[in-house]
Amino acid sequence: MSTLPVSHSKAAEAFLADKPYVSWHDETLWFVRSKRDKAARSVPEWETLRELASAVKAHTLSRLDEYLVQFESNAKKNGIHVHWANDAAEHNSIITEILRSHNVQKVVKSKSMLTEECGLNPYLAERGISVIDTDLGEYIVQLRNEHPSHIVLPAIHLKKEAVSDTFHEHLHTEKNNNDPVYLTRSARTVLRNHFITADAAITGVNFAVAETGGFVICTNEGNADMGAHASKLHIACMGFEKIIPRAEDLGIFLRLLARSATGQPVTTYSSHFHRPAPGQELHLVLVNNGRARQLGRPEFRNSLKCIRCAACFNTCPVYRRSGGHSYHNAVAGPIGAILAPNLDMKNNADLPFASTLCGSCTNVCPVKINIHEQLWSWRQVLMKEGYGGKAKEAAMKTMAAVLSKPGLFVRTANTARKLMRAVPWLFNNKLNPWYRQREMPSAPAQSFKTWYKKNRNEQQG
Amino acid sequence: MSSRDEILSMIRENRPAFSPLPEIPVFIHEKPLAEWFTETLTGIGGKVVHLKDTGEVETRIQQQHGGVINTTDLSAAAKYRHATAQELEAVDTVIVPGIIAVAENAAVWVNEKDMINRLLPFICRQLIIIVQLTDLVPDMHSAYKKIRIDEAGFGVFIAGPSKTADIEQSLVIGAHGPLAMEVWFVGE
């Protein structure tokens, strides 16, 4: 039997043990959220753009099969080899096959959350193909044998001292030199060498355009371009929901993406690939891995509009105080919490509960996904499917019974309040999670009900 | 059934009812374009230079130090068409023509035909893009109206030098691509 991952609440508790570290994590991500606010405010038509983005995606989902077919045929005309993968295993084996047929030993990879979702790196490593993650943040976590904790800022959970130690160990940089410029330049030198000597490049895809049969990759570092243009073989991987109908739709999404993600007006590079360079081979893998199933769930299908900007991470007060790894899923944060149960309900039943349903995620989302409502809906689905456990079901049944019978409610509530007055230690102890770090409210002598009876008696019908 | 057909048939079964594709409206901007562009590019670590005419451009090119590859001079640059990353790694400065410059985000559209070799704008230490002042547009919507994204096999919007903030959100200019970037506007 497989064991469940450490639950979000347990992992969060461990994360929160180091208070100064957590405040730093919270402040750092809040800073990114503030930059996003500033960038969004500088665009008077911001809310209109969100409406448009959401509508374009809604339209695309309603004609998804047609756009994929159109895209495929145009991409083929452009000389791109198009592959379809139904699940993670097929995605990995398609890529391995392509790499093997080119005798590839070393691959440089730019950021692709899809390859994380599919577990591509360990899969290739087991087959003797080495993968170098070239996005600086991903490179750092790869050296540390960790997973990205954030989809845009993969190493946001690490302080510069930790990065410096990692680089010292693996790249032999100066010990205790924590200067981000020094560390970045050191990685640049090492990775340049990898770009030049790699046999193939794997990249993600931000948008694929049906009418032109090409795709767009957005980066700041230039690593996707360095990799893709320096090698003879380029494989791009995309979840099929990345498709959009028209070239002009890119105008909407590129205006929203970087501003939402980091507060930049646009990423440094928005690279549009349509045909392989002379002498190069270009492959594209279209992946399902549960997306078609999610499309069939009316209350959750809008999650497929996601453009992976991570604005919902940065604004999420829970994410900022629990860290990306506590979500035990390739995509963390609020969007991860509504995508993960689709992949595996049992393992991810805790995630939709890792939220206060405050709704900030929904408000920042550039494609207007109703994230907090989907979290709520997942809770209903998961409990109906029995992932809450018997104890929780029984407790809820009792609560339902008490709340539907006014007499019983009054007796129960009054008894509880009186008990709190009479025997406070019954409540003020370590077994009560409320009391661990908070005082209980003081129980007054009489409830409002009692007061009302005494003071507004004349109005009782 | 192939995975392709299986995926497509699942999608067909599960897709929602039709929802219309919106028209993209024209947004009106009041800011003067050249100032707007300069403010934006400066904000992201790039630099704007204004030059009156091709004569001034020539002089300025002569003043560049180190190895320069200038793709506005097609015949001289043609020899780099098939150069490998290894061969180009040491290039200091690359000069390429840009087609459209966008004021709202300081992005400049460069396409493969003009860059000779796809690697050039990325592998150099310093990138200079030369754009006609008349090719400055306010926003991305107007930019996409003026370009055809599949005109060449590859095209890219470039906005400033490469950068990263992956270490503690400290901005570092110069990641894997150029460490410096300038846009030269030609015209008055």
Added chain:
Amino acid sequence: MRVGLFIPCYVDQFYPQVAIATMELLEKLGCEVVYPAAQTCCGQPMANSGFESYAAGCNANFIKQFRGFDYVVCPSGSCVLHVKEHLHDADESTASVIRNTVYELTEFLTDILKVEQLNASFPFKVGLHVSCHGQRMLHLASMSERMLPPFSKALSLLHKVAGIELIDPVRADECCGFGGTFCVTEEAVSVAMGQSRVEEHAANDVEYITGGDMSCLMHLEGILKRQRSNIKVIHLAQILNAQ
């Protein structure tokens, strides 16, 4: 007008003074206020735990208690939101009437009673804690994430109170971490979130933290008391009713 007073279950038990203030305030403003004494709870704790399907009995009782009023008013955005979104019954017609006539207190004062003046005074330094459900879902105030004109029903009412000094926290609408059962199932995160809110208000040197939802305030109060802080929590209704 006849107003049904809807008092959240925990307010009835732990914060009767908030219910009394709400009642007196509405009476002062000319409403005929009736408290249906057999009300229990809106059912939100079950629904947010994923057991909306168990709420039928609770809903039926709610409808029985609150049918026939011109308005149903409640000093909690969260409970009102739940009723607005999830009150259903075999008798849908009554349920829908209630869904459409249930109001959070500040919303009722602003939009229905259109209160221009308040005869209230509260000469203290106060920080407002904005509750997410009221703000982001009932739209009682503009939201820092949305690029829309700013407004706040709570603040515009508080500005009518004599002597009050209001100090806004920088993160003006960050969640306090109460979140219903979240406050115990995710105890560590919940407390950390609450502590951050308290810290900001404490740095502003306020004497009171106020808000429209007693649940958030109960959570913040628990933290304040554990820290032996001098800052007190007080519901908006109590300030608006303060003489």
